[in-house]
Amino acid sequence: MKLGCIGDDFTGSSDLANVLAKEGMRVTQFTGVPRGPAPADIDAGVVALKSRTIPADEAVQLSLEALDWLRAQGCEQIFFKYCSTFDSTPEGNIGPVIDALLDRLGTETAIVCPAFPATGRSVYQGHLFVNDRLLSDSGMENHPLTPMTDADIRRVLARQTRRGVGHVPASTVFEGAEAIGDAVAAEAGAGRPLVVVDAIRDADLRQIGRAARDLSLVTGGSGVALGLPANHLGTDRAVPPSESWTGLSGPAALLAGSASRMTRAQIARWADGNPAREITADDVMQDRVTPDTAAAExxxxxxxxxxxxxADPETVKDAQDRYGREVVAGRLEAFFAATARKLVEGGVTRLVTAGGETSGAVVEGLDITTLRIGPEIAPGVPAVAAEGRELVLALKSGNFGDEDFFAKALATLEGRT
Structure with missing residues (x-):
């Protein structure tokens, strides 16, 4: 294994594996830190953790366990993948994990770049944009667990790390890999070794990847992975996943736990003419709806x-105020995990989930350990197959996909275009 990847949630890890596979790498995604050796014929392994919103010390411990396993598989470079909207709190978990990984690797410098232009995420002058809006005005300011109210990635990261934070502007990035590498080295030499790098185009990401050839640790959204495979592969490339994907027919179900604007638009589109059932926080907290009854319906x-x-942000906040933010989140994740188990036990072979925390809870609840990467449904969202089981899934981050995503996902999971 050449490239070892650590993802802080399951949807983002699938997204990353999809990018690497499209660029020619043989990729396997693992749910949690594997207990045994990796398959011998893969170029990259993606260890998917559910560490984005857990306490920082727990996220650090899990990430270090993943790092140790990946290094034992012979990985030459480590990629730490977080959300392209830099989801975090003032305390972490992005900064503390980066610090811990650098310490364990015995190095100081890392690139920080959450940009993913294909999904509308760009970094310019150190600020993160979602399409034409600053992160802090994109809807992410209302995220129920990690509200992002500051678009300056340098400032956000500086609150989370003990290392200095530097910056390589777009004007330098446009000059190419050599200029980027020199600028990163200069920032590190000036005591700013965590270097936020601007990127607004896929071409920028490829140049950043080339510039990171000799770095032990690269961090960012999955977009930066565009430029990494070329550093590790020869002229041969793996078979694109879409050429070997057949999909599965049979019963299907959709589960959505994200309150993002796009997911809510996708729900509205699906509910206009298809079966849909809202599960409120009160329904779950007061046991008015259980996994058994929801799955049976x-x-x-x-x-x-x-x-x-x-629900909309005001409704979410009201439930959090009444029950507690962590309590509501935990109960809803447990509800969806148990519901997914009941659905699969009832014969469901195609399962679509929306929301990073929801998807992570579902994958853990189904005890899925290894995922095979299939064709792309939407930028950042591949179809995946549970290894050794008659089950295919789409694991979607909240804001990804267009309004017709659910219909497209079901078709792709069945092997139709």
Missing amino acids: ALSCEGTMLLYSS
Whole structure:
């Protein structure tokens, strides 16, 4: 294994694996830190953790365990993948994990670049944009767990790390890999070894990847991975995943736990003419709806049912104020995990989930350990297959995909375009 990757959630890890596979790498995604050796024929391994919103010390410990396993597999470079909207709190977990990984690797310098232009994420003058809006005005300021109210990635990261934070501007990035590498080295030499690098185009990401050839640690959104495979591969490339994907037919279900603007638009589109059932926080907290009853309703309906808990920000905040933010989040994740188990036990072979925390809870609840990467459904969202099981999934971050995503996902999972 040449490239070892650590993802802080399951949807983002699938996104990363998809990017690497499209660039020619043989990739396997692992759920949690594997206990045994990796397959001998893969170029990159992606260890998917559910560490984005857990306490920082726990996230550090999990990430170090993943790092140790990846290094034992012979990885020459480590990539730490976080969300392209830099989801975090003032305390972390991005900064503390980067610090810990650098310490364990015995090095100081790392690139920081959450840009992913294909999904509308760009970094310019150190600020993160979502399409034409600053991160802090994109809807992420209302995220129920990691509200992002500051678009300056340098300032956000500086609150989380004990290392200095530097910056390489777009004007330098446009000059190419050599100029980027020199600028990163200069920032590190000036005591700013965590270097935020601007990127607004895929071409920028490829140049950043070339510039990072000799770095032990690269960090960012999955977009930066565009430039990494060329550093590790020869002229041969793996078979693109879409050429070997056949999909599965059979019953399907949709689960949505994201309150993002796009997920709510996707829910509205699906519910206009298809079965849909809202599950409120009160329903779950007061046991008015249980995994048994929700799964039974979905399995017995005509067509594919969407079960969703994706309220507007004011409703989410009201529930958090009454029950506690962590309590509500934990109960909803447990609900969706248990519901997914009931659905699969009832014969569901195609499962689509929306929301990073929801997807992570579902994958853990289904005890999926290894995922095979299939074709891309939307930028940042591949179809995936649970290794050794008759089950295919789409694991979607909240803001990814267009309004017709659910229909497209079901078609792709079945092997239709």
